[in-house]
Amino acid sequence: MGRTLFEKLWDLHAIDDLGGGTGLLLIDRIMLHERTGSVALESLRDAGRSVMAPRQTFVTMDHIVDTLPGRGDRTIMPTGTQFITATRKAALEAGLTLFDIGDPGQGIVHVISPEQAIVLPGVTLVCPDSHTCTQGALGALAWGIGSTEAEHALATSTLRVRKPKTMRITVNGRLGTGVTAKDLALHLLGRFGAAGAVGHMLEYAGEAVRALDVEGRLTLCNMATELSAFSAIIAPDETVFAYLNGRAFAPKGADWDAAVASWAALHSDADAVFDVDHIVDAADVAPMVTWGNSPQHAVPLGETVPAYDPAGGRDTQATHERALAYMGLTAGQALEDLPIDAAFIGSCTNSRLSDLRRAAAILEGRKVAGHVKAICVPGSTRVKAEAEAEGLDRIFRDAGFEWREAGCSMCFFAGGESFGLRQRVITSTNRNFESRQGPETRSHLASPETVAASAIAGAIADPRKLSPIA
């Protein structure tokens, strides 16, 4: 019987079988950020241990660092500076590659890793960050871990891993005009639920997935953790190889040729069997928006807030009613035209150059509604520079968006900046949890296009219905 891509990567990295469904896996790349990496590095040092493979370990500042212009080590978040200085000190002491504040390589860990080819097809990559699944888009086995596991990976270049089951989601056909990878991710969450892939390693396949560019694939894989998957992966192909070729940490010369030759085998065999196999029709996917406090609370833009459905079998009635009350919504209410207070474009889900280009195409020549606070945070310093070289920053600013330095920013509320009490935010991020973006903030997840269109309308809006510029 053939093997799935995941099983091939597992076998390639399996140092030993520890019994009971657990394996000892070789870890090829470790990435750290200042919020969870700092404590892992300090704890490692305090235990008198060192990093086994410092040249394969990378550190960035993204979670706590400010994104305001002119930023430095000082943060709006009280005590945030401590995370930055501790991470810097520990990273330099350990001889790790650090993308510090002011470094052109700085940015959100899941944005800078692909853009510098730190992640490669076939590698194992871990990071104490749940959205590490993003990087499976390049054909890597990349997953999020805790800080204690990060210490283990740093000290031994291995992890003791419970082998997950396998799941494949095949998306047949093509996404419609104006329907994005983000909408597909939200569609899958609405369909399969926030625990829909729990215990499973997810492979995305099918025509609609292969048709996505690398940045779209990163967006799709990003939200696998919202499905509670172990991680997600897409078989690497020419699109990925062309993307990686020539980037900073990509193999060069004969190494590149040997690498590409080996990567060509990285796909699930035709007769491989998955524990769960789902088929989705791309034509069923529409622009999406969330209404509640779980990413599974996702519906097409034109639909109304759903009533509790006992047959749905997912939320309890109490959970459903709690979400409605928190969000200030009632069942049956339209989501389109719902007034918003703020709009946010950024995060490891949707802050790459193509995301900013598509949002800018909507914003060009238009103005953000007067009452809306609108913020764009490029995912990396490099994305920001490339966007500025194209003049995208001017389009965002002219429309009324703030244009920030790179980082995770207001995807979550770390005690510094927030959107304010009970503000309603349309956001290109990945989590609509209670108080995620600020005290009792009401977050609606959507694509960058929908965020841009809504910012202009001052209310949740379908980007396909924007009236022409007068």
Add this chain to the structure above:
Amino acid sequence: MTSQPFHSLTAHALPLVRDNIDTDAIIPSREMKSVSKKGLADGLFAGWRYTEVGGREPDPAFVMNRPEYRDATILIGGTNFGCGSSREHAAWALAEYGFRAIVAPSFNPIFRGNCVRNGIVPVELPAEAVAALAEAAERLEVVTVDLATQIVSLADGRNWAFAIEREAKEMLFEGLDAIELTFKRADQIAAFRARDRAARPWVYL
């Protein structure tokens, strides 16, 4: 880091059966104030536990603030418990507060791993069993979690078996440090890396 071994625990249980309790709810970002695994218990469930953001005035409506649950060391949760951010601070906060076992219909995988590494037993049981345990917890009946036999039981004799993989069970039962265990295989790991380096030189920077 080794944790306190877990064999069997009979204690009051806190019923908090909400679905998709995320790690932002368990410990909000704003409560992770220092580069430390400690000092997090006060931030546990801060958004629900206190009357205002950043405040410390207990909200009497939140179940954890009821005096009869002050000594609860087992938590009864809902589906997909611990979803969201990988922050181990969630497990550190729960452990520091005193929780040693969490019973829920399902767990987020990263959170579940973080529990095991911090001496908290993740007990997965069907929703009906979790509901029965939550009702017992509401009546302030004690719950027993026995790791050796992998059985959760109530004083009235009702009991439910739960599954846990061997590696996690051993780590919890012995309070083992995974890094020390893996260090015993240093030669095996070095030999594997040397072979792998010859086969995939581009991976080694």
